Amino acid sequence: MGTLNELFDPDRVAVVGATAREGAVGRAVTSNLLDDFDGDTVPVNPNYEAVLDTPCVDDVADADADVAVVVVPPSIVLDAIEACGEAGVRNVVVITAGFGETGEDGAARERRLAELADEYDLNLVGPNSLGIMSTPSGMNATFGPENALPGGLSFMSQSGAFVTAVLDWANDNGIGFKDVVSLGNKAVLDETDFVDHWGDDEETDVIIGYLEGIEDGREFIETARETTQDTPIVAVKSGRTSAGAQAASSHTGTLAGSDKAYEAGLDQAGVIRAESVDELFDSAGILGSQPLPDTDSVAIVTNAGGPGVMATDAVGDADLDMASFTSETSDRLAASMPEEANIHNPVDVIGDADVDRFREALEITVEDDNVGAALVLAAPTATIDFGDLADAIEAVSEEMDAPVAACLMGGDRTREPKQQLQAKGIPCYFDPARAIDSLATLARYRDIKAREYAPPMAFDVDRERAREILSTVRDRDDNRLGVEAMELLDAYGIPTPDGEIVDSPDRAREVAEGVDGDVVMKIVSPDILHKSDIGGVAVGVADDDVADTYEDLITRARNYQPDATVLGVQVQEMVDLDDGVETIVGMNRDPQFGPLLMFGLGGIFVEVMEDTTFRVAPVSEPEAREMTEEIQSAPLLRGARGRDPVDVDAVIETIGRLSQLVTDFPAILELDINPLVALPDDDGGTNAAAVDVRLTVDPEALDAPESDAETDPKPLDAEEPTDD
Structure with a gap:
């Protein structure tokens, strides 16, 4: 083309x-x-x-x-x-x-x-x-x-x-x-x-x-x-439905839904997503007509106390800040405003204000270096003409380098002044929240323009070993792999506890004796996804109890699902969960965007808490770091309530290595590392441990080139008629 x-x-x-x-x-x-x-x-x-x-x-x-x-x-x-x-x-x-x-x-x-x-x-x-x-x-x-x-x-x-x-x-x-x-x-x-x-x-x-x-x-x-x-x-x-996730068998697939990929992808693309048609045109209008703010601080000048409070609430809701005036600004406002006026932000010029008082307050306010954007908010009174106010807003705006929006709250008397302002590129609204949201759009686009995009994280890995492990699905009836695929993580440098999958009580005892301290034992079966629910996990098993525990786990699995394929029992080094934080790192392959990474609070509560964030892979180091900062439980990673902070860099590296794995192999349809235990920083130690893994593989895609997965075209609407 x-x-x-x-x-x-x-x-x-x-x-x-x-x-x-x-x-x-x-x-x-x-x-x-x-x-x-x-x-x-x-x-x-x-x-x-x-x-x-x-x-x-x-x-x-x-x-x-x-x-x-x-x-x-x-x-x-x-x-x-x-x-x-x-x-x-x-x-x-x-x-x-x-x-x-x-x-x-x-x-x-x-x-x-x-x-x-x-x-x-x-x-x-x-x-x-x-x-x-x-x-x-x-x-x-x-x-x-x-x-x-x-x-x-x-x-x-x-x-x-x-x-x-x-x-x-x-x-x-x-x-x-x-x-x-x-x-x-x-x-x-x-x-x-x-x-x-x-x-x-x-x-x-x-x-x-x-x-x-x-x-x-x-x-x-x-x-x-x-x-x-x-x-x-x-x-x-x-199209915000989660119908696409209904067939998913992993935590990531269940939580991703069809909209999470778009949410992550549009954000990574720098696209501002509007939730409604009004928001679409509010955002477009102010982006096309107003300069970008230097700061997130907003000043409000109003003649109406109640709407001023509404606008102040909207500033907080929009993650903006109310500007703190300098002492010089406060002194100038005090000298020019009536005693009854509020000279602090929001500036209330009170109900009897005429246009001259409005204009003077606005001029003083926007000259303050702490003010990044301004909102002029007016309710109709007998002392103010909205047409004259529009002239004043326009005059002050022409002298400003910062964005200004207006909010004229009224009916017919606001129609022509609103048109006048909008013709000059000054957005005007009835609702204070819409005005503030539009100013927030400017701040968001400023941040988008300031982004520095880094290349994806890349590591030395063993691709051929990974391919061999993934290929084992060709020899089985099920295309899902569980802890038997822990070596896949090892091939990509993702740390895992010491351990082995065994098929006899004697071998279980031998492996346990080679591990320091007590061990964790888990049933290994592609047909039993939630092992804890059936008692298929034993924690803190001493060497003397390993053989009996092996027999008990096998019996539990047989009783729960007699026709299940049981590959054995995993005997694994215990990871001290008391000192660490259980997180989850996962991937679900989206038909349009490809591998969608998830990071969040892990363990057994992942689907209950849903404290997760998403990115389209491959990700850069800054993007992986942002993922660790966006979840609500991020303070746990950085040391909350007297706990030691965990090694966040080890978590970030794990996210990057998983990103590379799922990008290299389009055959991986979904994957969960849950939990990925994040541990306190220990010089020379392993400060993250992938304790459990499960994934779904497309065997037919294993021979495809190591590149991004092909995307299937999606049928679109058919509203337009056919001509004769």
């Missing part, structure tokens, strides 16, 4: 399947282009001499077009695409539905569509797309009811219906766009391609999106990371 510049800035657009029939998609697309497009519109249909009074050509080869919009029936779309390729048209928008969203026949057509696009090097949008828009040229190559207003937002959506709804709402609210794309089924071009293009587009201030899925999560992360250094990305991601 080549550059997308011509897709959005063509001189000539051909409508393949243009028609004069009322209600037809081909007519709507042609009409929209003829209404506003600065370039030439060429209808293509051998059955017409003209469409909407515009001369028609029989074949796309006669159109000399830069972009072809295809609206023919699905049975002849492939012929139309081939004709475009032969004619040298390199940009194609397929509006026609009836492809991957309709079943196997449609999916086969879509695969062939992608093959043709590759053969002819086509930039292809769709199929099953509403179309595309670009306001600088007035191009509306969609069958939507209206064009977009011009502006600095570039917008992509996997739902065509969402595009039409948003544009209708945006036009009423004066919100403009640079480019708009209905992604459709994403047979060729997907969200990553448009993020890459708009990141280089000087006319795009903010990229926004409605996403239902991401085709290649890792490529998206890499592209978005580069883009967000200059251009913010805000997205709504729908």
Whole structure:
């Protein structure tokens, strides 16, 4: 594929399947282009001499077009695409539905569509797309009811219906766009391609999106990371269900759900995730119009005590800070405000304030170096005119390097002042919480821009030994491995306690005698996942009791599940849990993002507490360190209530080694190390111990190259109709 510049800035657009029939998609697309497009519109249909009074050509080869919009029936779309390729048209928008969203026949057509696009090097949008828009040229190559207003937002959506709804709402609210794309089924071009293009587009201030899925999560992360250094990305991601986790057999799989990968992946990509349409446009609006704050400190100037308290609460909820004024600022406010006024943050100029008092308080406040952002919050009174207040806010904002937002709480009297402020790039809200959340978005994007991305952690490991251990699943009926795979961890340098799996009481005794102190004994069976629940674990076993304990564990397993495959008993060195912290490190392979790492509080309470955090592998050292800092129980790692701090660096290294393992072997579908016992720092000692492990392996993937797993395409919506 080549550059997308011509897709959005063509001189000539051909409508393949243009028609004069009322209600037809081909007519709507042609009409929209003829209404506003600065370039030439060429209808293509051998059955017409003209469409909407515009001369028609029989074949796309006669159109000399830069972009072809295809609206023919699905049975002849492939012929139309081939004709475009032969004619040298390199940009194609397929509006026609009836492809991957309709079943196997449609999916086969879509695969062939992608093959043709590759053969002819086509930039292809769709199929099953509403179309595309670009306001600088007035191009509306969609069958939507209206064009977009011009502006600095570039917008992509996997739902065509969402595009039409948003544009209708945006036009009423004066919100403009640079480019708009209905992604459709994403047979060729997907969200990553448009993020890459708009990141280089000087006319795009903010990229926004409605996403239902991401085709290649890792490529998206890499592209978005580069883009967000200059251009913010805000997205709504729908589909928060955990249905994908229901079939999982590991703790990680159970806790990951379908949304955790997106949450982690979007965060690692630097994408700001919005929870609603309001939040999407609040975030986009302020990112496109206001400077970034130097600090997280917010100053509030208000004439209403109650709303001022609401805004103060919102500052705390948004993880921002209330600015602490310098003594000079406090003295200036005291000298200029009535005695009844509150000169501390939030500054309350009280209900009888006029615009001059508001303006003076705001000017004094924003000159304080401790103030990173300001909110002007006003309720209607007889002494203040919102239009004059808007003038004052605008004047002060022009002199500021810090962001400012307004909150005018009222009805009709706020409408025109609000429009005035927003036309000058000053966001204005009714709800104080929305205003503060928008300021928080600026702080979040500032932090995203400041990120320094490090390369993934890498270690010297024994890949061939790891492959041999994983390959043992080929010789068994089950594709799950348990403690019998502890050597897999050893191959990747993850520390494990001394021990061995044995198949007789005598051998159990021999192994125990070679271990210092008492031992832990566990039943080894791929069919018995929760060994503790059946009494399949014995802790603190002395040498003299090892043989009897072996027999007892085997009997318990047989009584619990007579048909279970029992591989023996693991005899293992005891790890002192009293001195350490039980954590869990795991992985569940996501179809879009690949290996999703989990770290959290481990042991038997992992699924009850759900104190976990996630990252898409491979991870860097800073990302692994962040994981150890994000869980609620992080103070336990650093020494809480008089306990010695554990060796966090050993935990971080373990996360990095597991990240490398699951990245190297796409055959590993899910894996848990639970518990990974984090121990106090002991110079020269092993300060983390993987006590137990279980994993699920795809035997067919073992012969695949050691690289990222392939991602399966996800069927997308099919809301758009098929043309005649």
